[in-house]
Amino acid sequence: MATSSWPTINYPSSDLSESAGAILFDLPSNRICILQYMTYVNDDWKTEYLLPKGRRNWSESRAAAAMREVQEETGYECELLDLEMQTRCPPLVEEDDNTPDVVRTAEGKGEPFMLQVRQLGGGGVKLIWWYIAGKITYVQFDTSGREIERQFDHVWLYYDEAVEMLTFEDDRAVMRKAIEIVTANYENHGGRE
DSSP states (O other): OOOOSSOOOOOOGGGEEEEEEEEEEEGGGTEEEEEEEEEEETTEEEEEEEOOEEEOOTTOOHHHHHHHHHHHHHSEEEEEOEEEEEEOOOOSSOSSTTOOOOOEEEEEESOOSEEEEEEOGGGOEEEEEEEEEEEEEEOSBOTTSOBOOOSEEEEEEEHHHHHHHOSOHHHHHHHHHHHHHHHHHSTTOSSOO
16 A cells, blocks of 8 residues: 655544634734734733634635634624635636646735634644735624623734734744735735834
8 A cells, every 4th residue: 555755644534623714904004903902820910912713614615614703703894805815725717737836926815815723732723714814893702793802901002012912922923924925915014004
C-alpha cells in the first residue's frame, strides 16, 4: 500500500474545533477594532486585548461565522472586504485540468487571509479562519434578536497602536498580515488622520 510523500495527520470531527474571526477595519479613520476583556486571575483583575472570533456553528459557512462573531462581540455589523491577495487556490474557472498548485494573486470577497492551527488537549486541533472586514453600523441586537454579548468592550485604535495593544503575539501576527493586505489594496491607509 502506498503512503503519501507529504506528512499527513488525520483528525476525526470529534477531535476538531473550528472558529472564525475577522480583523474589523474602519477604513475612513484608519482604525481597527479590538476587544477589551476583563478577567479575574489570582485575586486580581487583568485586562486582555483580543481579536473578535468564535466557534463556527453546525452547517454555518466560515465567512458567516466570522461576521456573526464580530457582530456578537463588538456590536458592529460588518462586511467582508473585496481584496487582492496571495493564495494557492485555483481560479473559479480553471483553464484546463492541470492548473498548477502555486501561489497566485487573486481578487475576491469572502476568502480567508489566514488560518491558525492550535493544538488542543487530548490530541485535537482548533482551526481558526481569519477574514478582513469593514464596519457597517453599530447594532444592539444580533441577527437572531438577542442582545449583543456584553462580556467584551471594544476600542478603535490606529493600526500600529492596535498591533501593540494585543495581548497575544499570535494575534499580532494575524493583524500585521491583515494590515499588510489592506494597505496594499487601499490607498492612503495605515497612517493617522
